[in-house]
Amino acid sequence: MGTHYRGRAAEVRALDTYIKLTRATSSVGVRLSRGLAEAGLTPTQLGVLEALLHLGPLGQRVLGGKLLMSGGNITTVVDNLERRRLVRRERRGDDRRHVTVHLTSEGRRLISRVFPGHVAAIVEAFSALTPAEQEQLGRLAKKLGRSVSRPGSA
Amino acid sequence: MGTHYRGRAAEVRALDTYIKLTRATSSVGVRLSRGLAEAGLTPTQLGVLEALLHLGPLGQRVLGGKLLMSGGNITTVVDNLERRRLVRRERRGDDRRHVTVHLTSEGRRLISRVFPGHVAAIVEAFSALTPAEQEQLGRLAKKLGRSVSRPGSA
DNA sequence: ATCAAATCATTCGATATCAAAGTAATTGCC
């Protein structure tokens, strides 16, 4: 008894949380995109350049893993960056299936210039929350993400 | 004094929270997309059908507002749904600029069948968090989203 | 009544994104 009601309450609660979560994430994303648009970068392109800046040259497969993105998509994004001479592909000698993506000096210059402002925008977006709230939000998000990615317990 | 250090700490904290937030949201989205894919629906298409089911026929502009989506995109999504006979456009008589989007009976049947499973998937995704944690997450997400959407205070 | 401005939808050109199919190269097994 009460199961029905509890079930509905659980539905309303989860749905409500889900909506707030996606809206918040979307809002932050939209805000950050604006700054990036001035540099002519999409969020994904920034992600690729940033990974290359901080981790050095990477294979496309690794890039896809870092950015939670399908392989087919990596090809497209790297294509677009390469066309603008921001990155350079290099076929690896020891295993010619692999392609290593490098920042060009131009790409390095761009990402070095843009990244600080991007971080500042993130800090500003989250300034609505106290440090403790940010940590709490991070903790809950991590817990949620972790459980969804794994085979689910219940 | 200390400003520099605090600045860096704030950056690390916001960045870390941001990454966890986007990853969690993305993971939940990916999980939900799977169930939708079986019904041949994208998340956006589901959103449109669900809005029409629960709110009745709507103008495209209103739909865009509900789903936080640009007008151009609404046209595309409604095009795709209309091609599958799940919705029907109707040019309004009193103001011929307006188009009202209706569910067809086929569309109503589909969304009625799919929606409960979608909700169940959301409940399951969030079951990793206790009710109190879900409410806390919702509260923080709402606070964050609200502040980002508005002209930002500080 | 007429012309300008505003509003709603569509079109267009980019990028993103995925899944599936295809190509190239490597590894493993016999």
Place this chain on the structure above:
DNA sequence: GGCAATTACTTTGATATCGAATGATTTGAT
């Protein structure tokens, strides 16, 4: 050594998404 399976990337075809430009219609000001 040679064929099968695996792995890495690319290609293809579909949807999503935005912003800017365009078209159609209505509203407002004179």
